[in-house]
Amino acid sequence: MVCRFTATARPARAGGMSGQTPPAADRDWVPALMRGWAARCPSCGSRTLFTAFLKMAPACTACGIDLQRFRADDAPAYFVIFIVGHIVVPLVLLLEKLYEPALWVHAVLWLPLSIGLSLWLLPRVKGAVIGVLWALQGRPQDD
Numbered sequence: 001m002v003c004r005f006t007a008t009a010r011p012a013r014a015g016g017m018s019g020q021t022p023p024a025a026d027r028d029w030v031p032a033l034m035r036g037w038a039a040r041c042p043s044c045g046s047r048t049l050f051t052a053f054l055k056m057a058p059a060c061t062a063c064g065i066d067l068q069r070f071r072a073d074d075a076p077a078y079f080v081i082f083i084v085g086h087i088v089v090p091l092v093l094l095l096e097k098l099y100e101p102a103l104w105v106h107a108v109l110w111l112p113l114s115i116g117l118s119l120w121l122l123p124r125v126k127g128a129v130i131g132v133l134w135a136l137q138g139r140p141q142d143d
């Protein structure tokens, strides 16, 4: 399969602090994804990705990369819905098949689980998406 993804490489922000950011072609998306999942800068690994629950820092205070140009948009919400749905729906069906509980039991169990799991996953998935965007940004086109 040929990767046709090309992102427009933008020049690095003037005044970067250390220049530790690897060139775009040397970025591995797996460690970037893991760093983002842990709310760490995808470039240097410092815990500088978020300033609030889901609010991205404008730039990494440790390595100076511009984080504002990586926009996750609605991707984290889609991934969280996908993940939570694949966890909760089988459990709902299993409980219903085995015990046939009253509807209030389902409401008491699955609403808090769905909301809690979504809130737990959202910043992690958003960080992971930002990490992958950072890693793939500006890669040369494979032919």
Ligand SMILES: [Zn+2]
Pocket (backbone or CB within 6 Å): 041, 042, 043, 044, 045, 046, 048, 060, 061, 062, 063, 064, 065
């Ligand atoms: Zn950094």
